[in-house]
Amino acid sequence: MKKPVDGFSRLSKEEKIEWLASHYFQDRKDAVSIIKQYWNTDAGLQKLHDEFIENTITNYYLPFGVAPNFSINGHLYSIPMCLEESSVVAAASKAAKYWLKRGGFKAEVLSTEKIGQVHFMYNGDKQKLIRFFNEIKPSLIATTDGITKNMRKRGGGILNIVLKDKTDKLSNYYQLHATFDTLDAMGANFINSCLEQFAKTFKEGAARNEDFTEEEKDIQIVMSILSNYVPNCLVRAEVSCNVEELNEDKNISPVDFAEKFVRAIDIAKAEPHRAVTHNKGVMNGIDAVVLATGNDFRAVEAGIHAYASKDGSYSSLTHATVENGIFKFWIEIPLALGTVGGLTSLHPLVKLALEMLSKPSARELMQIVAVAGLAQNFAAVRSLITTGIQKGHMKMHLMNILNQLGATENEKKQVADIFKDKTVTHSDVIKEFNNLRTKTL
């Protein structure tokens, strides 16, 4: 029977590992050796990673890949991507090359407004609350002067604060709904600091407000927090070409391809089960770049999926049309990203990824990330409506299977040759691998 541990965070790294090894692993030595195998030999670099989170015992690697040949608004990018799923980077690269020959990707930022809210309970006369809010609003902004000074100098800051009556959803529930421009910062700390100050000023002001009864003075602040739903921080990316240019695949005519493609998108618009998988493909591209550039992929995921439901039913993030002989395919998504602050100046690989992208502003990164999502979706839908995805997937997965089998480089090459023109299945790979081993015995 395992017992809870007290003071785990105060143990040294070695002690934590020792405790874990002795409590959770049959082969303690093996567990410790795996954990330590991933330590960086550069003590300074290891310390940097240790301190990103609490209770770090080791590092968890993800491959850092690159998808080259992305033409975005006329600039050529090699896009860094971090993820574990085989075939995603290959698919992105393929889509990049495909559209390179057809005018490239066009992207534009539609808006950059971030949101934060102070959620509070007020039991009293609504008109008095409105009067009080209008009186105190200048102080809400003034008392954050110290926090917003630098951001204001650079042209950002608080855009507005409005009082929202949410009592139709929950009795006595109101919000201070604030909007911000955080420029190149994702802005979570900035927004949350402003909100906590708003809450303090608001509560203290209410307690002094002579217009309020004693009960009305007692405003209950429940929480102050940014919203990861940013429907006014939007980016759009697009590709288009004449339908006749969609002529890569010999087995399907350009017109049929275009029509089938639009139909596939329409299905994802109409049907939530398909929409979720369709958007998962979009997120393959988005998350990988968000992660490589040190941004918060959970925030991005939450916000984008909420946006996919904005019309009342979960739907496709991408859209496609064929009109007057022109095929058009586009994405519109909310993205709150940063290229300064957070991990961007701390993690050496994040710095490298941003330099690879020519040190983009947050607006440029929004465009690059949206393009990665669109490209990934194009590649997935293109495969799905033509060859099916398993052909490409299993080709990439072949190496994973061979690695699991402990194949040598030479064996990998030989088995890959066998499957060059053959469908890859797990059992066939094992069979061919075993044949090869028996032959060489």
Ligand code: MEV
């Ligand atoms: C797999 O990671 C993603 C796809 O399922 C996306 C899709 O179905 O559109 C291929």
